[in-house]
Amino acid sequence: MELEIPYTVEERPDTGLTNARLAIWLFLASEVMLFGSLFSAYVLLRSGSEFWPRQADYVNIPLATLNTIVLITSSVTIVMAWASLKLQQFRSYRLYMGLTVLAGLGFLILKGVEYGQKFEHHYYPATNNFLGMYFVLTGLHIAHVIGGLVVNLYLLGPGARMWKTAPAQFTGRVEAAGLYWHFVDLVWIFLFPVLYLL
Amino acid sequence: MATYTASSADVRASVRQYVAGFAALLVLTALTVGASTQLTATGSRATVALGIAGVEAVVALTIFMKLPRARWVVLGSLLLTLVLLIATLALPVLSEGDHIVGTRYRTWDAGVAAPGAARHEESH
Numbered sequence: 001m002e003l004e005i006p007y008t009v010e011e012r013p014d015t016g017l018t019n020a021r022l023a024i025w026l027f028l029a030s031e032v033m034l035f036g037s038l039f040s041a042y043v044l045l046r047s048g049s050e051f052w053p054r055q056a057d058y059v060n061i062p063l064a065t066l067n068t069i070v071l072i073t074s075s076v077t078i079v080m081a082w083a084s085l086k087l088q089q090f091r092s093y094r095l096y097m098g099l100t101v102l103a104g105l106g107f108l109i110l111k112g113v114e115y116g117q118k119f120e121h122h123y124y125p126a127t128n129n130f131l132g133m134y135f136v137l138t139g140l141h142i143a144h145v146i147g148g149l150v151v152n153l154y155l156l157g158p159g160a161r162m163w164k165t166a167p168a169q170f171t172g173r174v175e176a177a178g179l180y181w182h183f184v185d186l187v188w189i190f191l192f193p194v195l196y197l198l
Numbered sequence: 199m200a201t202y203t204a205s206s207a208d209v210r211a212s213v214r215q216y217v218a219g220f221a222a223l224l225v226l227t228a229l230t231v232g233a234s235t236q237l238t239a240t241g242s243r244a245t246v247a248l249g250i251a252g253v254e255a256v257v258a259l260t261i262f263m264k265l266p267r268a269r270w271v272v273l274g275s276l277l278l279t280l281v282l283l284i285a286t287l288a289l290p291v292l293s294e295g296d297h298i299v300g301t302r303y304r305t306w307d308a309g310v311a312a313p314g315a316a317r318h319e320e321s322h
Binding site: 015016017021022025026029030032033036037039040041043044047061065068069072073075076079080083086087178179182183185186189190192193194197198 | 206209210213217219230231234240243244247250251254255258259262263269270272276278279280282287291
């Protein structure tokens with residue numbers, strides 16, 4: 001007996017949303033609280049600190065700027081991947097999703113270079129409060145990028161088979177993955193000035 | 199499948215918005231970096247940088263995530279989250295400012311250098 005899950009494609013009459021869309025927005029709301037509490041910890045530590053190091057002495061601004069551009073670009077490519085599916089252009093979808101994955105990997109490589117520079121200078125989370133917050137916030141963000149990459153890789157590879165059997169549901173999955181990826185970009189938009197430019 | 203082809207025109211129009219949003223985000227990022235190099239005071243740098251980041255967030259939310267077109271369930275959940283987030287941010291800031299005069303330990307009162315300062319100097 002096959003049990004069909006309702007509202008994977010049709011919208012629920014009461015909410016006007018599919019399961020995936022409602023779930024991803026609620027998940028993102030919880031993520032706002034997670035990162036929000038950490039930003040709050042940063043504000044508390046910085047405002048209550050007798051001494052706060054000059055952040056620019058510890059971070060690599062050009063590399064972080066490049067990473068910002070890479071992540072913004074990936075936000076556009078993932079939304080183009082979704083638009084390609086809406087326009088029934090599966091080849092374009094593969095191209096744009098592939099570019100999104102590459103951009104995500106590029107972000108991680110640049111971040112790895114940046115972390116390497118920190119460790120070379122013996123800058124660790126215990127060095128001072130700024131570096132403690134820097135590693136927690138960027139580390140958590142990296143974990144989110146890796147999570148998004150895994151999902152995007154699945155949707156590019158084995159998960160893409162669903163396009164042949166249930167295209168509307170597959171498009172919904174790509175939309176949910178895209179919303180998550182935009183959120184990851186959004187977090188970085190705030191992390192960049194807070195950790196690198198202030 | 200019919201619903202896909204019916205919304206093709208909308209999708210094509212959206213693609214132009216995505217490109218415009220991408221360009222706007224790049225310009226705003228350049229502005230943030232430029233402003234941070236020009237401004238010396240931390241307060242004004244923070245105001246400008248976070249202000250621009252706020253504008254960037256609005257661009258991403260409206261163009262890429264299409265938040266204005268979201269249903270009430272989504273908007274309501276996000277509004278509740280925003281209220282809780284503001285409370286989360288406000289509580290520590292308020293508690294930090296709420297000290298009875300003379301009760302807060304300050305290392306410089308005891309003539310001792312802040313430990314962070316010493317470590318920072320060592321690293322240079």
